[in-house]
Amino acid sequence: MxxxxxxxxxxxxxxxxxxxxxxxxxxxxxxxxxxxxxxxxxxxxxxxxxxxxxxxxxxxxxxxxxxxxxxxxxxxxxxxxxxxxxxxxxxxxxxxxxxxxxxxxxxxxxxxxxxxxxxxxxxxxxxxxxxxxxxxxxHPCQALADLLTIQEVKGSLKGFKMAYIGDGNNMAHSLMIACAKTGMDFAIGCPSNYMPDNEIVELAQKEAAANNCKIEVHTSAEAAIKDADIVYSDVWTSMGQEQENELRLKEFKDYQINAELVSGAKTDYIFMHCLPAHREEEVTAEIIDGPHSVIFHQAxxxxxxxxxxxxxxxx
Incomplete structure (x- = not known):
């Protein structure tokens, strides 16, 4: 059928x-x-x-x-x-x-x-x-599109690791669940004040245990990105958070996706972003417009x- x-x-x-x-x-x-x-x-x-x-x-x-x-x-x-x-x-x-x-x-x-x-x-x-x-x-529609992109670019889902660097927001939640349910390792690196929802983390970890994969939460971007196959970023200030923008720019300054940070990922990593992106904030132009980026395939x-x-x- x-x-x-x-x-x-x-x-x-x-x-x-x-x-x-x-x-x-x-x-x-x-x-x-x-x-x-x-x-x-x-x-x-x-x-x-x-x-x-x-x-x-x-x-x-x-x-x-x-x-x-x-x-x-x-x-x-x-x-x-x-x-x-x-x-x-x-x-x-x-x-x-x-x-x-x-x-x-x-x-x-x-x-x-x-x-x-x-x-x-x-x-x-x-x-x-x-x-x-x-x-x-x-943001389940975006996460489903992201899984489709990873399958097309990497050939499969199981056995790969996604590193999400930035705010523990709706995108982090949906990707964490998506990875756990399809057998992908997932690690998030974010400031301690911007962690993903505990209930969602616990659910993802339970799903991951059943699918022989791991869900990790770090305050260090370097720890999260280590040996990643997929590096993912989102804006630091989402719609409705505009009044927090200046504070967020300061709190996330060590979580920018740049050449130094991605040196910890695998050499054939792909870079993903749900867009819109703010170049030179959460990601440098060198990375988002570089050969590892699949953002428009993803879109x-x-x-x-x-x-x-x-x-x-x-x-």
Whole structure:
């Protein structure tokens, strides 16, 4: 049976990789590769013909909006951009009422917002699939695209080590879980005041133990990056943290990805970043624009990974 004929996700929604098994994640990746291959061959593949995805944005976006819109178009469906400023949700309508109303019109909802609880409440009250396009605690679509990129560049996932250097944020959480569930070692190096959530670390370590891999948390960037196959960075100041920018620039100054730091990684390491990037802050131009960088391959895979999610949930 072809990947595109399988139903992978047992639940209605795609909210966090923690909700999935390792096998489900790997099957989604196979589906993404199958769909990507169809596109490269020019094969018509429109399983979402006539379907509509509503996209709620409380945080602005480049990659999320464009990749979901283009993905729905290529799959035969249609995407509606819904700014929170234009919805009654921005004027006090409850999440539950919004979910129930949108369920009457749409075939799926993608939301990019702040609080993860808001996404969970939306999903609990919607009769249609809800996809987490980003919250403050998780970014599962990006992490799935990252795994797809690693598979394509490195050939597999198991046995490799990812070093994440920077803030213990939503990206760190999703990558940590992604690695643990697919058999990859993961090490984070971050300041003590910016550690990832303890519950997520504990869950990842439990998953890693079952999959013969390791999850390590360090305050030293050098310790985390030692012998890494994948070096990953994110901005030091995320959306909604602008008032902390000056403090963060000082606290993260020893966590910049530069030539000296990456000398501790393997010689054939790849550099990844979820973008947008601030050159000469979290990473030097020499690294992000250098031969080890796969950031645009990675960005492109958002389209294919998300199409896999859309097809599985909505077709």
């Amino acid at each position: 072809r990947a595109t004929e399988l139903k992978i996700l047992q639940q209605k929604d795609f909210l966090a990789l923690a909700d999935l098994s390792g096998d489900q994640i790997l099957h989604l990746l196979e589906l993404a590769k199958d769909i990507k291959n169809k596109l490269s061959k020019g094969e018509e593949y429109r399983p979402l013909n006539g379907k509509t995805l509503g996209m709620i944005f409380e945080k602005s976006s480049t990659r999320t909006r464009v990749s979901f819109e283009v993905g729905m178009l290529q799959l035969g469906g249609h995407a509606l951009f819904l700014s929170s400023n234009d919805l009654q949700i921005g004027r006090g309508e409850t999440i539950s009422d919004t979910a129930k109303v949108l369920s009457q019109y749409l075939d799926g909802i993608m939301i990019r917002t702040f609080e993860h609880e808001k996404v969970k409440e939306l999903a609990a009250n919607a009769d249609i699939p809800v996809i987490n396009g980003l919250t403050d605690s998780a 492109g895979n958002r389209l294919h990974a998300q199409k896999a999610i859309l097809v599985d949930l909505m077709s």
